[in-house]
Amino acid sequence: MTLTDWLFNPTGLTPHGFCLSWAPGLIALHVISDAVIALSYFSIPLAIASFVRKRPDLEYGWVAQLFVGFIVACGATHAWSILTLWSPAYGVEGILKAVTAILSVATAVLLWPLIPKLAALPSAAQLQADNCELDRRVAERTMALEEANARLVETMRARDEADAALASAEAQFRASFEAAAVGKVQTDPSDARIIRVNKAFADMLGYRPEELIGRCGWELTAADDLDADREAYQEVLEGRAPAYVREKRYVTRSGALIWGRVSATIVHAPATGQPVLTVAVVEDIDEQHIARAALVRAKQELEELVAQRTAALAQRDLLLREVYHRVKNNLQIVDGMLLMQSRKLDDPDAVAALGAMRKRVFALGLVHHQLMGSADLRTFDVGAFLADLAQQLQAGGAQDVTLVVDAAPLQVDLDFAVPLGLLVTELATNALKHAFPTGRGQVTVTLAPTDDDHVVLRVADNGVGILATPPERKPSLGLTIVHGLVQQMRGRIAPIEGDGVCWEARLPAPRIT
């Protein structure tokens, strides 16, 4: 018997339908039932296989594969049962059942020990609960993360702000450094190398800022100022002086010298205290300096001029004194000649006339003597002058005739004093000569200012009351001089009634300019 025979017709038996007597109802029942079972059994494992394929993470997925295997095998036995109704292929049917049996047994055997394990698998509710817990934790973590994130954002924002503030400060510093109208310089304290300069400083010296970077600051200082400047800077560097503030000369690119006022401070490292940066502000004071120098020069010139003028004034005073001295000396000589001349004369009238002349000359000399002693060499007080004059007029006269002067304080000059002196000389001489035949009496000379810018001169005696010139004689020289001088002084003179003779002259007050 061949394998084919064994598979499809092993015993030469009839098909299974024969056993059912080919009863159509029965046949149909079997066929339909088996077909439905087979189709169902083919469908179920397909769904399971499909499910397993879609859930590769499924634990114990191989159990499902076993189910798929024995169900497919069951399906195949049912499908083959339909065939065996008409064909006696019982060999194949047996093989199919055997396969189904093996798979079923295997599944059954393997399933039992799996039960506890499958039972241990979380249920959907458990999973749901777990899931809720998980959700809660996730929410917590999410919240924590959001908070952390918010903090991070805040921190970053703060840092951004700080960065912006720093940038702004830097920009401001740069602007104030670069755009400042005054020169700004930063140098290395150790070697005075220039680290940074602004345009104003570079312009001041005729450079571009970048040309000065790296140069030694002292190269820009005028040679004459260098030693003193370095000494002053060193003092600040060593902390012996609080700040370096100096007016010094800088050398420009063209070699010219210009004046600048520099104020420098030294920045120290906070940790070590070592000097790390020298910051200097340099102001261009060249114009001020030039102006100041010009002012000093102008002041010197002015002082020289004042000194010259003072010397010239002193010289003028000296010359004036010399002139007065010489005038006095010459008047003394005139007086001497008159004296000598009078000694040669025998005529008493002539001697008297020369004597009168000497008194007039003396009055002139006295005016110059007063001028020499005055502070301004121009004016003097009339009181001392009249007192000196009276003393001289009285000298050589009668012992019991007195001459009294009463003068209010009054500054007079040459133009006023000369005619006044002559006036008093003439009037007092006249009184002394004619008023006192008995040799006793008093002549009073008074001088007083009025309210209307005049002065009143009175020469009065208490003598016999006879006016000087008898009517039959021609007017005396003395009276001619008196009237002439009063007229010259734009004044008036008249005798007034009294005990003796009293002359009153009203004269415009001296105009001292």
Next chain:
Amino acid sequence: MTLHRDRVLIVDDEFIITETLRIYVEDMGLQVCGIAGTADEAVALAVAERPYLVLMDVRLFGERDGVDASIAIHEHVGSRVIFITGSREPATMQRIQCDHPAAVLFKPIADGQLKAAITRILAE
């Protein structure tokens, strides 16, 4: 050695003035023992004549003035000196005052002034 009380030495470099002074002095009954125009002459005459009084001008010919002459005369002779000056300059006045003058008269002088001064000094 004693001084001659009736002798007067006149020191001035202007003739008219010395003549005027001579008249005043002689009118008082005194004798003019000499007239000098320079300081050196004045000192020499004072030493030779030993006058009690010297009438001394300040400005004189030559380098030395009346104050210099007066100091020398005061030292060598001891005469009393009446200064007769036209100057009122403070510096000159100060120098005169240092020399212990017997009197200081200012030009113009009148005979009364000089007479009064001489009388006073002779009476001392």
